[in-house]
Amino acid sequence: MPPLSLQEALETTKIHSVAGKLKRGSMLMTQRPFRSPHHTISPVALVGGGANPMPGEISLAHNGVLFLDEFPEFSRQVLEVMRQPLEDRHISISRAKYQVDYPAGFMLVASMNPCPCGYYNHPTKVCVCPPGAVQKYLNRISGPLLDRIDIQVEIMPVPFKEMSSDTAGESSASIRARVVKARQIQQLRFKDCKGVHCNAQMNSRLLKTYAALTDECLEILRQSMERFDMSARAYDRILKVARTIADLDSSPSILPSHIREAVGYRSLDRSSWGVTSPLP
Template sequence: MLIKLFGAAVQGIDATIVTIEVNSSRGIKFFLVGLPDSAVKESHERIISALQVNGYKFPSCQLVINMAPADIRKEGSSYDLPLAIGILAAAGTVAADKLSKYLIIGELGLDGNLQPIRGALPIAIAARQQGFEGFILPKQNAREAAVVDRLQVYGVENITEVIDFFNGVRSLEPTVVNTREEFYRNQINFPFDFAEVKGQENVKRALEVAAAGSHNILLIGAPGSGKSMMAKRLPGILPPLSLGESLETTKIHSVAGKLGRDVSLIAIRPFRSPHHTISQVAMVGGGTTPQPGEISLAHNGVLFLDEFPEFNRAVLEVLRQPLEDRHITISRAKYTLDYPASFQLVASMNPCPCGYYNHPTRRCVCSPSQVQRYLNRISGPLLDRIDIQVEIVPVPFEKMAERTPGESSAAIRERVMRARQIQAKRFENEAGIYSNAQMTSRLLNMYATPDAKGLELLRNAMTRLNLSARAYDRILKVSRTIADLEASEQIQPHHLAEAISYRNLDRDSWAG
């Protein structure tokens, strides 16, 4: 007896429908073909145990199972449930008349209970696109998949529920999620607020400018000056995710298995902070079993690299292409995958090996050559992609002792959103451009040309401060954002002056 039912394979952040064909005939052998990996082959033992514990007998006949398309490698244990249902249907234990209407996925425990899977959201999207009536999966993943409309999502806890459902013994209740209501309700849940930060008004301003123009930013300061504290508050002043961005971000985290239990949508921008010992593969993605890397997990959010110079040089260099293209293509002998990677880079570092160069009260013990070698751990091409470099001075005691809260993240966010709206209208006809940080030379000439006074100020600054040539475009981009924050159509000299002050590491005299 030949039975057909359907599962899915996740590739990158998308899913491909897998047709599972089970044929039973006379004999005693078991064959599983279609390029399964070791985890899929081991499903045989898990299925036998799950069926026995729940009072079902594994068929005593020859079974040939094919997983098509055979040129796609089938990985992981999420095929356990469809394989088990297909085997029982081929033996006549499960009615086969409704199998073609449902996509089935799930990992079986030895007792028949279902374990959570990865990639439920992209699989649900593929199921709807292919016209399936319903999607049966572990209950832990049901809310994640239920954000897809026009698809009945059934969360189950044990294989017996699925068997009884297809045999007409019981009905399953679909999981219903009001996607928009849940999305907008969770958009305001930020754990950190700029109102808690004492002093550091210049750094708050720099972060506001960075958020308004989607500029990458580097924070330089002594240990304990508040670099990490303020970086963690940046997502709270970024514009809220759109529903489309939220779905795309949730897909990535779903594939990586990073969604929490019963989470349906990621409603706030992700904040990723990998340790400086991270490998290249963990940063960009890939591996033996391909997974999104940190730059993709930070998609539509913030990638925070603390202790920037301590990262392996090769790891930092792989960031250069994603920072420009906003996606990463991973090519290996057996696969080629494309992951989105549109993130805002926030990096922090000490000014020298001891950490106290330019400190107002503590003496630095590093020589100028040691300071320069420390700074040279960051390559020029990577530094070229960081628009804002701001120095943080430790907060004096008088500021720390103040009881008055600072300006809230909500107030700063309002200004950032107004500036982003100006940019959205400006670049509405430019494909792939949505913020000032992405402006090309052509767009700079159109929208960021200063007047005569501004050009003279810029010329004097580059001469007196020994600013590098690469700082020119960055200053214009940042000054355009500062002008947008003030709703000014023209870049004024004071906009340029502020932008120039954000180029600390371009000054030849900075490290002595």
């Protein structure tokens, strides 16, 4: 992720100071927060509140990353309370004695097994889950919450030959340089839009202005949405991801390849999840 701006650093420092999480001797946070709560966390600990209201994990992850490992193992109530802050980037808590509003502009990163046994769609091992268990496991995450996750990627096991290979991949430093460059493009794009500094914050009006599609791209997206029966929210998410892919590619406009790649990142939207299907 790009470095914290001064405004982001001040916001993050205030939240951690209020929560008593600021490191002793630290005056200003200079690194983006990374929060990784256990799956037994309570709704109050996640969103904040309590007898003496305090920010929760989603606010402590403001301007940073909230990582949820074993995503379906979190209680349904905990997962569902994230729907509003994921959309609005803040959380409002109303109780009999108080009403507070905490910022919650975090990046949600979640991981999960494909099924209870962990071998659904494995290239060499057979899934031993009973009929219906895979869908039941996935149903622990509601459709509306899944819809709010921009990128859904199925990761296949890496063969030993590739793990033991001496071939060097792209370094984190070079990837970060591309991310920083793309974020600079977005900041310049939204310099006149108050409260917007990245593609994820675009509303429908901004999408029409900055994520306009050619007829070819529009046709690819139409076929994909009809084929996979995607929602209206998925449409907006695909446009935002495609616009970001174009920025990483230093492309002033969204190309067909960018749309195809963005659609490919919505694997859990499909009824045939786990089965590879060519894009139109």
